[in-house]
Amino acid sequence: xxxxxxxxxxxxxxxxxxIVMIILQNISTTDEQNYYxxxxxxxxxxxxxxxxxxxxxxxxxxxxxEKFVENFIRRFSESVQANKDYKIDFYEIxxxxxxxxxxxxxxxxxxxxDSSSADFDIxxxxxxxLESKIPLR
Numbered sequence: 001x002x003x004x005x006x007x008x009x010x011x012x013x014x015x016x017x018x019i020v021m022i023i024l025q026n027i028s029t030t031d032e033q034n035y036y037x038x039x040x041x042x043x044x045x046x047x048x049x050x051x052x053x054x055x056x057x058x059x060x061x062x063x064x065x066e067k068f069v070e071n072f073i074r075r076f077s078e079s080v081q082a083n084k085d086y087k088i089d090f091y092e093i094x095x096x097x098x099x100x101x102x103x104x105x106x107x108x109x110x111x112x113x114d115s116s117s118a119d120f121d122i123x124x125x126x127x128x129x130l131e132s133k134i135p136l137r
Contacts, residue, residue: 030084030106034124037079038104045071046098046130061132063098072102098130 049067054060069090080086084106091101104124 031122031124033081034104034106034122035126037076038102038124038126039128041072041075041079042100042102042126042128044075046100046128050098050130051095060096061098061130062096063100063130065093065095068093068100076104092127099127101125101127 045068046063048071049063049065051062051064054062072090073088076086076088087105089103089105091103093100102125105121107121
């Protein structure tokens with residue numbers, strides 16, 4: 001009897017470890033994907049939204065806020081997974097000097113374990129500043 005209880009314990013512990021590994025893998029993968037996706041979308045959107053008229057006339061790097069938001073959402077939506085819901089918030093968008101902060105929220109899949117469900121929120125906040133290595137006038 002004693003040996004069979006140890007066998008049950010080992011099987012239950014094995015199932016528990018597998019469940020925890022699946023949940024942690026999903027959380028870390030989603031967080032890493034979101035970070036790199038937001039980073040690439042922000043960098044591309046900032047470069048696309050540079051106001052070249054101001055740059056040519058005054059030598060000042062400046063972005064257009066509406067164009068940045070439009071480009072960011074377009075780039076982000078082209079690369080995102082279609083099976084998750086994302087909420088995008090924009091903070092501190094400055095045109096000159098160009099700076100933006102973006103907050104992207106999503107959640108993992110819902111896991112049901114013993115009639116209780118678990119859902120984890122993943123929040124990615126990234127700030128970006130556009131600068132030039134070329135000396136201006």
